[in-house]
Amino acid sequence: MDKMALHAAPVTKIRVMQRDFLSEDEFERLIQAADFAEFLQLARSLTLFEDLPAEASEPRELQHYLLARYARQIQKVERFYPLSYKKFFDCIRDRFLVEDLKRRARLNGVLALLHEIEDQSEAALCTQEGQLLLPGRREDYLRLLRESMVHPEDNEFEFEMKLDQNYYQQLEKSLDGLSGGDRKTVLEPIGLDVDMKNLRFIRRAKRYYELSPSLILNATLPGGKMIHLDELNALAHMSEEEVEAFIAASPYAEVFVGELNSQVLRIESFLLQHLHRLKARDEHSLATFVEFLHSWEFQYRDIFTIMEAKDNSSESLDLDALVLRTVLRHEQKERSVADGH
Numbered sequence: 001m002d003k004m005a006l007h008a009a010p011v012t013k014i015r016v017m018q019r020d021f022l023s024e025d026e027f028e029r030l031i032q033a034a035d036f037a038e039f040l041q042l043a044r045s046l047t048l049f050e051d052l053p054a055e056a057s058e059p060r061e062l063q064h065y066l067l068a069r070y071a072r073q074i075q076k077v078e079r080f081y082p083l084s085y086k087k088f089f090d091c092i093r094d095r096f097l098v099e100d101l102k103r104r105a106r107l108n109g110v111l112a113l114l115h116e117i118e119d120q121s122e123a124a125l126c127t128q129e130g131q132l133l134l135p136g137r138r139e140d141y142l143r144l145l146r147e148s149m150v151h152p153e154d155n156e157f158e159f160e161m162k163l164d165q166n167y168y169q170q171l172e173k174s175l176d177g178l179s180g181g182d183r184k185t186v187l188e189p190i191g192l193d194v195d196m197k198n199l200r201f202i203r204r205a206k207r208y209y210e211l212s213p214s215l216i217l218n219a220t221l222p223g224g225k226m227i228h229l230d231e232l233n234a235l236a237h238m239s240e241e242e243v244e245a246f247i248a249a250s251p252y253a254e255v256f257v258g259e260l261n262s263q264v265l266r267i268e269s270f271l272l273q274h275l276h277r278l279k280a281r282d283e284h285s286l287a288t289f290v291e292f293l294h295s296w297e298f299q300y301r302d303i304f305t306i307m308e309a310k311d312n313s314s315e316s317l318d319l320d321a322l323v324l325r326t327v328l329r330h331e332q333k334e335r336s337v338a339d340g341h
Contacts, residue, residue, distance in 0.1 A: 003181060007284040010080045014292045017073055020048050021299060030303070036310040059307045066300050070096065073296060077289055084177035088186075091171045092290065094137065096297050098167050101141065102160050103301075110155040114145040140166065157209065161219050164197055168221050182286040189275055189290065191225025196252055196267045198224060198232060203247070203256065206240040213237045226251060272298060 022030075026046055033039040036059065043049045043062070052065050071093065078089045105113050117138065144166060148159035171190065175183050198220045205211045205219075213236040220232050227235075227250075235243055247256045255266045275291040 003179075004284055006081070006179070007286070007288065010077045011284060011288050013077055013080070014288055017076070018292070020069075020073075021295065022046065022048060027302075030306055033306075033310055035313065036307065039307060039310045059311045062307060063304060066303065067096075070296055070300060074293065077292075082177075085182075087174035087177055088171075091167070091174045092293055094167065094170070096300075097137075098163050099297075099301070101163060105156050105159055110145060110148055110159050114142070114149065117142055117145065157204065161201060164201075164221060165219070168194065168223065172223060178286070185278070185282070185285050185287050186290060187223075188225065189271060189278065191223060192274055193267075193271055194221045195224040195227045196255055196270065197221060198227060199235075199247055199250070199252060199256065200263055200267065202232075202235050202243060203240075206238075206243050268298060 029042055030039060033042055040057065040062070044052060048069075049062075049065070051069075052062070056062060056065060074089060074093055078085065081089075101113065104116075108116075144162045145159060148155045148162060168190075175186065178186070201219065202216060205216050211219075213233075216236040217233055220236075222229075224232075235246060238246065247253060252270070255270050256263060257266075272291075272294055275287065275294055278287040279291040281287075
C-alpha cells in the first residue's frame with residue numbers, strides 16, 4: 001500500500017474528531033470557573049462532555065470519562081492501519097499513563113502510589129483508567145515502584161527515571177512494525193523528547209543528588225536526536241556550572257530557563273510545537289495521528305489540572321503557569337514580540 005492510501009482514511013477521520021478540541025474561549029471559561037460545581041456546569045455545555053453520564057458529579061468520574069474517550073479515539077484511528085502498527089499505538093497510549101503516574105508520584109509520593117495500585121486489580125485499573133492500562137502493565141508498574149523504594153530519600157526521582165527507561169525500551173521495539181517512512185517520521189520527535197528528558201535528568205542529578213558519572217550515564221536514555229553518547233558521557237562528568245553552560249548553548253536553551261519544576265511543561269510545549277510543524281510539513285503521514293493524540297493528551301492533562309484546582313479550592317494557584325495551553329499561548333506571544341510582529 002502506498003503512503004497516500006495508507007494515511008488517507010485516518011487523516012479524514014482525525015479532521016472530524018478535532019471538533020472535540022476546546023476553543024480558546026471555552027478553555028478560558030473553565031479556568032475562570034469559581035469552583036468545581038461551576039466547572040461541571042460549564043463542562044456539560046461542551047461537545048467534549050456531550051456523553052458524560054447525568055449522574056457523574058465527582059472529578060474522578062470526569063477523569064474516567066475523558067480517559068475512556070481518549071482510548072476510543074485511538075481505537076477509531078488505529079483500525080485503519082496494519083496490525084504491525086499496533087505495538088506502536090499501544091506505546092503511544094501507554095505514554096499517557098506514564099506521565100500521569102509521574103504526576104501522581106510528585107503530588108502524593110511514590111509509597112502512596114504503590115499502595116494505590118497494589119490495592120486494585122488490573123481489571124479494576126483498566127476500567128477506572130478508561131481501558132488505557134495495557135494487559136500486564138500493572139505488574140510492570142508495581143515492580144518499578146518497589147525498585148524505587150530502595151532509596152526512600154529520592155524515590156520520586158528514581159521512579160521517574162525507571163519509568164522513562166522502561167517506556168523508551170518498549171517504544172524502541174515498537175518501531176520495528178512501522179513502514180520505513182513512518183519510522184523515520186516518528187524518530188524525529190522521539191529523539192527531541194529523549195534529548196530534553198536526558199538534559200533535565202542530568203541537570204537534576206547535578207543539582208540535587210550526589211550521583212557518580214557512571215550512574216548518571218547509565219540512567220540516560222538512548223536515541224537522542226542531537227545529543228548522542230559522547231555528549232552524554234561528557235555531560236555526566238561535567239560540573240553543574242558546565243552543564244548549565246552546555247544547555248545554554250544548545251538548541252534547547254529556551255526550555256531550560258527558570259525553575260526546574262516548570263521545565264516539564266516547557267518540554268511538552270516544545271515537543272507539541274514541533275509536532276504541529278511536522279504535521280504541517282507532511283499531513284499524509286503518521287505525524288498527523290501522533291500530533292492529534294499528543295494534542296488530546298495535553299488537553300486532558302490541562303483539564304485534570306483545572307479540575308483538581310477547582311475541587312480543592314486552590315485559589316492561590318497560578319493556573320496560567322500550570323496549564324500547557326496557556327504556556328503555549330504566552331510563548332507564542334513572546335516569539336511574536338521578539339520577531340517584531
